[in-house]
Amino acid sequence: MVLHDPADVAGFAGLVRPLLASDPLSHTVTLTVLDGLVRQGEPAEVLLSLHEGHELVGAALRTPGRPLQASAVPVDHAAAVDAALATADPALPGVTGPTGPAEAFAAAHTSRTGAERHVDRALRLFTLGVLAPPTDVPGAARRAGPADAELLADWRVAFGVEEGMPWVEPRTPAEVVTAGIDSGAGEVLWEVDGTAVCQAAARPVVAGMSRIGPVYTPPEHRRHGYAAAATAAAARWALDEGAHTVLLFTDRNNATTNAIYPRIGFVPVHDAVELSFSENRH
Template identity: 35%
Template sequence: MGQKRSPLGVGDLERVAARGWRALEEADLGGWLLRAGGGFTGRANSVLVVGDPGMPLPAAVEAVTRWYAERGLRPCAQLPGVQSRAAAAAFAAAGWERDEDVLVLTAPVAATPATSVPVELAAEPDDAWLAGYRHRGAALPPVARQVLTSAEGAVFASVRLDDGPLAAVARGVLTDGWLGVTALTVAEEHRRRGLGTAVMAALQRWAAERGAHSVYLQVTAGNAAARALYRRSGFIEHHRYHYRRPPA
C-alpha cells in the first residue's frame, strides 16, 4: 500500500494528468500548456488552461487559435475547475462552444487481492489491445499508438476470455505517486461481468507495488453507469473540467 499524501489542488492534479497523457508536441503559453497530438483525443489536442497566460485573456485566445491553426487542428481549450471561469468567459466571448462536463475522480490506491479474471499487463499496446480500445466508439487512427505510449511509466492491461477479440482493456500510468487510469473499455458482449472492476484492481496492485498512493480517472458527466461503478469503488469527485472549441 502506498503512503498517504496531501491532496493536490486542481491545477497541480491537471498537470500530473497532462504528464500521464502526453501530446506529441507541447509548448508553454505563460502558465498554459499548448498540446498537439495529431487530433487524437481532446486531452492531447487542447490548451490546458491552468495559471496565467502572461497576456490579456483576449490576446491569449487569439494566440491559442493561431497555434492550432498552424498545425491544421481545430483549436480547443481544456478549462478545469472554478479557477478557469474568467478564461472560459473569454473563450465564450470569442464564440467558442462548450462541451459537457468531465468529472475527475480520485481515490486512495487499494492493493486488492487478485480476482478470478485473468488480467495481463504489458509495457506496450499490441494490435489486439488497440483493437479493443475504441475511442468514442471509433477505430483508432495511426497516431493513437504514439500518443498512448508517449508518457513514461505506462502499462497496458487486457483481459482475454476466449480466442476472439479482447474482452477488456485499460491503460495505467504512474506519475509522482498518482496512478492515472484511462482507455478503460469493456466489450459490449462482456459487460456486467466484473471485468472493469478486475482491470481496475490489477492496475492498482501494479501501482501499489511501485509506491503509488492515489488514483485518478476521468468520466463524462452523462455516463451514469460508469459514475455509479466508480462511486461504489470509493471514488469521489475532485473537480470538473470542460472543453471549448470554436464552431466547426
C-alpha cells in the first residue's frame, strides 16, 4: 500500500487510471473526480494505491470536504485501507462508491473507531442503451456558455438544497460551473421561448465514458418533460463527443426519476451509496 503526495495528482493518475478505466461503470465517479483534479491542477486530500507484489490491485482518493472514493478498494482490503487512513486522514468524513466496497469500508471504519454511519444518499447507476429522446416536449436545447454561469450556479445550489447536500466545495458554485464550461463539459440548457427552464450537465469524456448530472428543473417549470428532454440532449452531446458509455445516477428512493430515465433509453446497472461518519455519543 502506498500513500502518495496529494499534490502529485498527475503522477497518481498515470499510475491508477488504467485500473479504473478497465471498469468505467464501477469507477465512474473516481474517474471523473481524478480527471477534474488533473484538469484543474488542484491537490487531493488523500491518494492511495494498493499493490500485491508488482501488481496494482486497488486505489482510493479523497478531495477536500468530500467522502473517500472507494469504488476501487477491494472488499478484502477495506480494513487495511482504513487502518492506513487512521493517521493519513483522521478527519475522514465518509465513504462513497458501489454498495459493496463502500459498505465494506464503512464496516471496517466503524469497527475500528466506534463511529456511527449514516446513509446520506442511496443511489442507482443507469447506463444508456439506445437513446430515445422525447418528441412531444416544447422548446430546444443549447450549450451553456460563460454568460450562463450565474444562473447555473444558482441552480447547483438549489439542487443541493433539495437533495440535502449542502455546498462543501472550497470553490464557489460559480467557479465550479465556470471551470466545467472551460474544461469542455456538456452543460446543456433547455429553453422555451427564450427562457431557460432546465439544465443537464454531461462531464467530459474519460475512458470512453461521460456521466450526466446534475439535472435540475426549477419547481415552477416541472411536470412538462423538460428534465427528460435536457438529459437526452446532454446524452446526445456525450455520444457526439465520442463517449461509448453514458451514465447517470438517480436517487434510489425517487420514483419519478427512476421512471423517467428508462423512457429515454437508460437501464439500471448497480446501486451505490454515500455514507457519512459521526462520533458515537452513546
